[in-house]
Amino acid sequence: GQNIDQPTEMTATEGAIVQINCTYQTSGFNGLFWYQQHAGEAPTFLSYNVLDGLEEKGRFSSFLSRSKGYSYLLLKELQMKDSASYLCAVPLTGGGNKLTFGTGTQLKVEL
Amino acid sequence: GAGVSQSPSNKVTEKGKDVELRCDPISGHTALYWYRQSLGQGLEFLIYFQGNSAPDKSGLPSDRFSAERTGGSVSTLTIQRTQQEDSAVYLCASSFPGAPGAFFGQGTRLTVV
Numbered sequence: 001g002q003n004i005d006q007p008t009e010m011t012a013t014e015g016a017i018v019q020i021n022c023t024y025q026t027s028g029f030n031g032l033f034w035y036q037q038h039a040g041e042a043p044t045f046l047s048y049n050v051l052d053g054l055e056e057k058g059r060f061s062s063f064l065s066r067s068k069g070y071s072y073l074l075l076k077e078l079q080m081k082d083s084a085s086y087l088c089a090v091p092l093t094g095g096g097n098k099l100t101f102g103t104g105t106q107l108k109v110e111l
Numbered sequence: 112g113a114g115v116s117q118s119p120s121n122k123v124t125e126k127g128k129d130v131e132l133r134c135d136p137i138s139g140h141t142a143l144y145w146y147r148q149s150l151g152q153g154l155e156f157l158i159y160f161q162g163n164s165a166p167d168k169s170g171l172p173s174d175r176f177s178a179e180r181t182g183g184s185v186s187t188l189t190i191q192r193t194q195q196e197d198s199a200v201y202l203c204a205s206s207f208p209g210a211p212g213a214f215f216g217q218g219t220r221l222t223v224v
Contacts (some may be wrong), residue, residue: 045212094167097144097206097213101153
């Protein structure tokens, strides 16, 4: 089965950098996803990592280490609008976008 | 439409009643997923449709839950004899097959009283 662990809450300052960690256990690895969800809104896809290393996409980067069962999402130059829940997810058996999600990390960006 | 559309956005129903939730995916997306999100819980996979293949129902929590997808497009999730524990936000997502990352709708907030 799959198990995902991520911190419940984090607080950071506008303009700073924050790293949101995710550890996972899966019976077979088929990639790791990060989604962003603002309160009351739909989750939006941020990134997908299937190989080890860092993938950069603008202010957001995602890192994966398959041997350690570990990923992180790095947010640079934080803005107030980045206050949201960040969801780590891995595919269930059957793959694709059939996912099991962590409970999410609620990020609060303060002035 | 430009995005995944779900209706109704909110639904309050009495315990024991049946409800139908609708999802209109992005045009051309052959993969369609239903999830639910309960307060304080992660998104929970319910069911997956891919083209004309038989749906993957492995996430449905009980036989009171069922879903259809007509003509490979619009999908309806039906919950029979609703219970209070069914209260949650039901989210629909769609994608191209094999493409990582799905597009989610705004969800239907179901409250069973």
